[in-house]
Amino acid sequence: METFQALLANKLSDALAKVGLPKVGELTPATDPRFGDYQTNAALVLGKQRGESPKTLAERILACLDAGDICEPPAVAGAGFVNFTLRTDAVERKAGELLLDERLGVATAESKKRIVIDFGSPNVAKPMHVGHIRSIVLGDALARIASFLGHEVIRDNHIGDWGTQFGMVIWGWKNLLDRQALARDPLAEIVRIYKETNQRATSDPQVREACRQELVKLQAGDRENLDIWNECVAFSMQDFEHVYKLLDIHYDIQCGESFYNDRLPATVDRLLKSGIAEISEGAVCVFFRDIPELTDKPCIIRKRDGGFNYATTDLATVDYRINDLKADAVWYVVGAPQVLHFKQIFEIARREGYTADFRHIPFGSILGEDRKLMKTRSGENVPLRELLEEACSRARKIVEEKNPDLSEAEKIDIGQKIGVAAVKYADLSQYRMTDYAFSWDRMLSLHGNTAPYLQNAYVRIRSIFRKAVATPQWGVEAQTGHRPVATADKLTFTDRSEINLAKRLCQFAENVPQVLNDFRPNILANYLFELANSFHTFYESCPVLKSEEPLRSSRLALCDLSGRVLQRGLDLLGIKVPEKM
RNA sequence: GCGCCCGUAGCUCAGCCGGAUAGAGCAACGGAUUUCUAAUCCGUAGGUCGAGUGUUCGAGUCACUCCGGGCGCGCCA
Numbered sequence: 001m002e003t004f005q006a007l008l009a010n011k012l013s014d015a016l017a018k019v020g021l022p023k024v025g026e027l028t029p030a031t032d033p034r035f036g037d038y039q040t041n042a043a044l045v046l047g048k049q050r051g052e053s054p055k056t057l058a059e060r061i062l063a064c065l066d067a068g069d070i071c072e073p074p075a076v077a078g079a080g081f082v083n084f085t086l087r088t089d090a091v092e093r094k095a096g097e098l099l100l101d102e103r104l105g106v107a108t109a110e111s112k113k114r115i116v117i118d119f120g121s122p123n124v125a126k127p128m129h130v131g132h133i134r135s136i137v138l139g140d141a142l143a144r145i146a147s148f149l150g151h152e153v154i155r156d157n158h159i160g161d162w163g164t165q166f167g168m169v170i171w172g173w174k175n176l177l178d179r180q181a182l183a184r185d186p187l188a189e190i191v192r193i194y195k196e197t198n199q200r201a202t203s204d205p206q207v208r209e210a211c212r213q214e215l216v217k218l219q220a221g222d223r224e225n226l227d228i229w230n231e232c233v234a235f236s237m238q239d240f241e242h243v244y245k246l247l248d249i250h251y252d253i254q255c256g257e258s259f260y261n262d263r264l265p266a267t268v269d270r271l272l273k274s275g276i277a278e279i280s281e282g283a284v285c286v287f288f289r290d291i292p293e294l295t296d297k298p299c300i301i302r303k304r305d306g307g308f309n310y311a312t313t314d315l316a317t318v319d320y321r322i323n324d325l326k327a328d329a330v331w332y333v334v335g336a337p338q339v340l341h342f343k344q345i346f347e348i349a350r351r352e353g354y355t356a357d358f359r360h361i362p363f364g365s366i367l368g369e370d371r372k373l374m375k376t377r378s379g380e381n382v383p384l385r386e387l388l389e390e391a392c393s394r395a396r397k398i399v400e401e402k403n404p405d406l407s408e409a410e411k412i413d414i415g416q417k418i419g420v421a422a423v424k425y426a427d428l429s430q431y432r433m434t435d436y437a438f439s440w441d442r443m444l445s446l447h448g449n450t451a452p453y454l455q456n457a458y459v460r461i462r463s464i465f466r467k468a469v470a471t472p473q474w475g476v477e478a479q480t481g482h483r484p485v486a487t488a489d490k491l492t493f494t495d496r497s498e499i500n501l502a503k504r505l506c507q508f509a510e511n512v513p514q515v516l517n518d519f520r521p522n523i524l525a526n527y528l529f530e531l532a533n534s535f536h537t538f539y540e541s542c543p544v545l546k547s548e549e550p551l552r553s554s555r556l557a558l559c560d561l562s563g564r565v566l567q568r569g570l571d572l573l574g575i576k577v578p579e580k581m
Numbered sequence: 582g583c584g585c586c587c588g589u590a591g592c593u594c595a596g597c598c599g600g601a602u603a604g605a606g607c608a609a610c611g612g613a614u615u616u617c618u619a620a621u622c623c624g625u626a627g628g629u630c631g632a633g634u635g636u637u638c639g640a641g642u643c644a645c646u647c648c649g650g651g652c653g654c655g656c657c658a
Contacts, residue, residue, distance in 0.1 A: 529605085
């Protein structure tokens, strides 16, 4: 099934061919409702190229354009734009088709790729904090969208489980560990000993040296240290899993830094042998003398003391993802401060002959109400787990106020769906590079571009169907599963708000693929907001269950379709919808 | 010093490949409910798109310069 945009674009290029003109310009959604539904600037581009009047060219193109089956006679406007307005009967037909389509009109990608998506990447022995949420939420949404579009996605959690911090954790474990505290809250105790050791190491050179020794022993395979390390990793993973469950995140593989540990020497050797890397001041470096902005910024891949660093690990990771996982593309959902690092890594990969599509997908920071990096009152990172729990309990309180009759279990379930959704949506609805100001009041607000607003649109739809199911003769049949599907042989839209809503529904298929152009889930979020808005407007002006046939069936169909697009769209963002709220 | 990102309404933000008179939401003000959830809808008001120059039929968008904020840059990750 083709979108209106694709259909019109095809008709336009047919017309251009008939007139003997090259295929230029673009056919896009109209920038303003006054200009109809779609517009093309083809005549403007041609006019410039050929030095002819755009308006005359537009008329010539229109004379050969055969689009009467889907739109009103197109009009030339402005400097030479051609505006298209969809015919209502074409929208009615399309809505009918969408009703029967599992994919709601969304086509799969023409070339399907195997994509490794690296996102989340928490550090062992440190709690996950707000700083991790954007990577997790963005990466998960992109993974969901890419899979829906037919790509083979491998979600990889590149856990920081092998850094220098382990020298300190092990020293702290041996010297400061409180076993009882460990039993009560393992991760908190590990964090405590890590912090305390860190403090001591800064002021006491002896402790610092002792930590270094512990790290050397660990890396040499010392049994005792390896056991401690294993235990710490296991405790941290438990904590991560808890958060992932709350957020509904899953990974296909979790190859942390330690996974690549024994591949590091070979990686460096190979780069030295091929001449890509060289020794400078005792360290092994890669220089980028031919790239102006990188000439004075070499990448160290082996330290003077023989140790490896994160660049080495990332290069070994590239090898693994390409050679073993056979990835066509690798997406790194990592914060903006690391753009330079990835520029270097990708350039080295290119020099090694890797042709895969490497993408760094950077994002901005989360700021507190004071516009500075979000921290707790005491200046610490805000633990993600606590943040999510607060979101859920705040949401639960609001549910309590608005809908006190729900059962206790329902309130908890709904509170969780709304709370988690609010946190995710606040992030995803904004352009990823913009630093964003965290605000409970804004994200949990029931007005405006928020998760609860979208969820409410869905809930209103579900409520209609709960009532309608009782009277199946009205054109609603209860199906297996919880969802009754509306059917209507011939849909009829008369009200302005019905037509607007239906057109909006047809645009779902145009918006979803766009997200991957520049990795912007906010395109989908904004679309869903507009859809919810159109639905609410329709809901206000068009009674559904109380209307007469054939309107009633048509409207039920619109409700059904709206509900399915909202549910699917939010699902692609990793957001769940409640049945009631 | 070099490099990257950001600067749009009082506040929070859209505006990806250059398109028509720059859009939402919040807050403010004014309306709408015997109605399928008012957790909503409709309306009003609000702008030299940080400043300037250039490129062109056309610039919030592209190029250059400057201002302001954030971040990154050989042995942390």
